[in-house]
Amino acid sequence: MSEELTPTEIETLRRMDINALVVDDQEYIRHIVRQFLRTVTNGVVLEAGDGAEAMAFLEPYHGQIELNWRNEEYSQFVEGGKKIDCIVTDFKMAPMNGLEMLQKIRSGNSAADPDLPVIMLTGFNDQNVIGAALELDVTAFIVKPVSQSALHTRLYRALSKKIAIRPSTHYDAIATDGVSPVSTDGAAGKDAAAGTAAGGSELSSTTVTLAEVPLGAILVKDIVTLQGSVLIKAGTAVTEDIKDRLGDLAGHKDVPLEVMVAAGN
Structure with missing residues (x-):
């Protein structure tokens, strides 16, 4: 997909009235992503400082949960009985990081649908994070620094099609510390798989x-x-x-x- 949406695609996003949640422990990152999202949605754009706070917005009674901030959009979200349509999240947060949050969503251990679109921000030292996020079926990545065009294209793609969800046991087995490498147990391996197909014939x-x-x-x-x-x-x-x-x-x-x-x- 191109890094620039067409005017028609931008208008499609606006008509969706997307309710988005930005999750990052750095306020200025949340502000930047929030401003980019505001250009393509008429819905609410909420913020959370870590995965645990974000999970509260996914609960059916989020209005009764004490969060770190309140504003007019939050009130609109609660009083309108709205739900989150997409999450844009970083990894490095405490007490719950972005991978832990994604794991809970995908494995069905949250109030959200397991296929809720989750877009992950990634930096240049996050190689183990990337591997784990792929295994957790993250919807999309955005390589930092975040650009408005990249965010818009990922958002459009994330909301245009559903991802296929695997059994919860698959997600529960993934390390979410961002340090442990993804296991290759059960795979053919980088050398063993290089020359043959499943039936034993050589691959070109x-x-x-x-x-x-x-x-x-x-x-x-x-x-x-x-x-x-x-x-x-x-x-x-x-x-x-x-x-x-x-x-x-x-x-x-x-x-x-x-x-x-x-x-x-």
Whole structure:
């Protein structure tokens, strides 16, 4: 997807009356993201300083929960019986970080629908965060510094299609500390998967950029950050969701510019 939405797409976002939640422990980041969101939504845009505070907005009785701030938009949100349509979150927060919050949502341990769109902000030292977020089926990434055009395109994509949710046991097994690498247990491995398909036949591989990975292609090798953290395991078939998220990471300096793939069935 282009980094710029068309006027028609911008108008589509505005008609959705999106209610968004910005989660970050830095007030100035919340302010920037909030201002970018205000340009494309007539709904409410709320803020939370960490994942635990954000979870309160997802509860059906959020109006009775003591939060750190109140304003007119918050009152409109509560009195109108509104619900959050999308979350934009950072990772590094306490007491609950962004991965822990995402895990609770995806595994069904929150009042929100498990497929609630969650867009994660990522920095240049977050390679283990990226791997865990991918396994937790984050909807989209935005590489910092946040730009208005990147936020708008991710938001439009996030609200245009639902992601496929896996069993809760998958999400519960993912480390959310942002330090532990994603396990490759059960995968064919970056070398073992390199030359053969599931039936044992040889694969004809090619190298492509992240933005050019074709749908249905098979990853011939693990996608690994420059620091050695596995992002996506070899043997994975590239779905539309995976292709979108790989494209989101194309500007991240710790993510390889190219990957090796083979034609899928």
